[in-house]
Amino acid sequence: MYFTAYHTFQLSPLLVTRDFGYDLLFCRLQNLEFGVMGSQxxxxxxxxxxxxxxxxxxKFSHRIVDHGIKVTFVSPEFIHERLKTTMPMKSPIRLVSFPDGLEPGDDPNDKIKxxxxxxxxxxxxxxxLIEKINESDDEHIGCVITDGMVVPALEVAEKMGIKMAVLWPAGPATLAIILSIPKLIQDGIIDIRGTPLKNELIWLSKEIPAWTSTKLPWSCPGDSKRQEFLFRHLFRMNHFVKQCNWLLSNSFYELDSLALNLIPEIIPAGPLLLANQSGSHIGSFWPEDSTCLSWLDKQPVGSVIYASFGSTSIFSQQQLDELALGLELIGQPFLWVARSDIINETLTKFLYGFRTRIADRGRIVNWAPQEQVLAHPSTACFLSHCGWNSTLEGISMGVPFLCWPYFTDQFQNKSYICDVWKVGLGLNPDENGIITRHEINIxxxxxxxDDGIKTNALKLKEMAKKSVTEGGSSLKNFESFIEQIKH
Structure with missing residues (x-):
């Protein structure tokens, strides 16, 4: 089925912003000039x-701080506590937390709750918070930057007349279909809970990959509660994304111009990782095991299989067994990021037995400095869940992918990796839904x-680097955004 769901929308005019000065940062930036009044x-x-x-x-916060803009980073307590343990002691970013809203007896592991x-x-x-800052020494908040899904922050900003910037952290094609939700409902493609009414492919354009009915950005097969929760937030964010003053994307024009063209006012300013000089650890919830880098130093160039499945993927014990045996069968060194919660059962006993068998040929860590791992000359390929951050990191380092998507937008990212950019291969589950050791090995x-895939990966690496260097498309977009925020 061919379905053109997206329609052009206009963002509100880009208005100039007054400069205000107020220092709530832990580390005061020195020797910066901010106009005739010296405000920031x-x-x-x-x-x-x-x-x-x-x-x-x-990463984006560090970039804008480097350009002379104060940043207060706002998160709930359960995120704030994690960030405090991994943030550098001397950070130019001020962290502020809000209560998480849980009552005594509520389950803190219930993520939806x-x-x-x-x-x-x-x-x-x-x-x-905004009123307290605004009332203090003529200080005023000039802009609220969020990713669109934190609708309450946008609602408050809109009511208070504060400019809004939405930074979309996933792929532009994913945003395009989210902005098409009202049209999808109107045309009888999905119902008001986001459930497809027909088992047909959904195309926004014949020039970009289609979505299958069970793999939409909000699809959570077998978990209707989670799907309805996610869809409700995406539906509500439509209004604010279409009304915001700036709509930024963690992508670059040369990577996906056809999807970006579906959203006329979007400003691609990525990949953020290449433009950031503050290190890969910023924003991580877990301490990174950097000892794996010295282990990589001892491996032959282009020999190591790097396997990491992000922060949310969960495996059954059977699937974990097949993954481990697949890595073992390959006969090459591998680095595997195995979070302690990657399976619902205990992981310690399983990993002990596995480590004994593989000896020094494999390395298993709880969390890795991924950007450094992917940039390491020993890394040969990236066995990935295809989250957007991981996708951009692999592209930016020129590493071929083996794709194992878990949910939501990751399936669309896999389509791009394998079918559009041709920098990877996909893993196919068997009739029981298991990706077997033999599939992994083959x-x-x-x-x-595959020399063609390697060549394509290196081409994308150069394109990504060029976009954020002097004269590059993303750098120009970012600098323009900064100037509008400042003045």
Missing amino acids: PHVLVVPYPAQGHVAPFM LINSFLEVMPGHFKD KIKTLLF
Whole structure:
């Protein structure tokens, strides 16, 4: 089925911003000039409280601080506590927390409950924070920067007449279909809960990959509660994305111009990781095990299989067994990031037995400095869940992918990696939904000997680097945004 869902929208005019001065940062920036009055702009940055959102927002915060703008980074307590343990002691970013809204007896491991509670209690606290800053020594917040899913922050900003910038941390094609939700409902493609009414492919344009009915950005098969929660937030954010003053994207024009063209007012300013000089650790929820880098130093160039599945992927014990045996069968060194919560059962006993078998040929860590790992000359390929951050990191380092998407936008990212950019191969589950050791073994060996994929990966690496260097498309867009925030 061919379906053109997206329609052009206009953002509100880009208005100039007064410069205001107020120092709430832990570290005062020195020797910076901010116009004749010496004032300094101040923004509030409010990411959706999940690892895949917080990390790029922290990178973006460091970038704008480097250009003389004050940043207060706002998050719920359960995110704030994690950030404090991984942030450098001397950071130019001020961290502010709000209550998470949980009542005594509530389960802190219920992520939907946790995020819902935070979003419910946030408006009052957020409004109070802005008023407190605005009342202090003629200080004023010039802009609220969020990713669109933190709707309460945008609602407060809109009511208070504060400029809004939405930084979309996922792929532009994903944003395009989210902005098409009202049209999808109107045309009878999905219902008001986001459930497809027909088992048909959904195309926004014949020039970009289609979505299958069960793999939309909000699809959570078998978990209707989670899907309805996610869809509700995406539906509500439509209004604010279309009304915001700036709509930024963590992508670059040369990577996906066809999807970006579906959103006329979008400003691609990525990849954020290449433009950031503050280190890969910023915004991480877990301490990174940097000892794996010295282990990589001892491996032959282009030999190591790097396997990491992000912060949310969960495996069954059977699937974990197949993954481990697949890595073992390859006969090459591998670095595997195995979070302690990657399976619901205990992981310690399983990993002990596995480590004994592989001896020094494999390295297993709880969390890795991924950007440094992917940039290491020993890394041969990236066995990935295809989250957008990981996708951009692999592209920026020129590393071929073996794709194992888990949920939401990751399936669309896989389509781009394998079918559009041709920098990777996909893993196919068997009739029981299991990706077997043999599938892993065969696909990795195929990938490692595919010179076409390697060549494409290196081309994308150069394109990404060029976009954020002097004269590059993303750097020009970012600098223009900074100038508008300042003046």
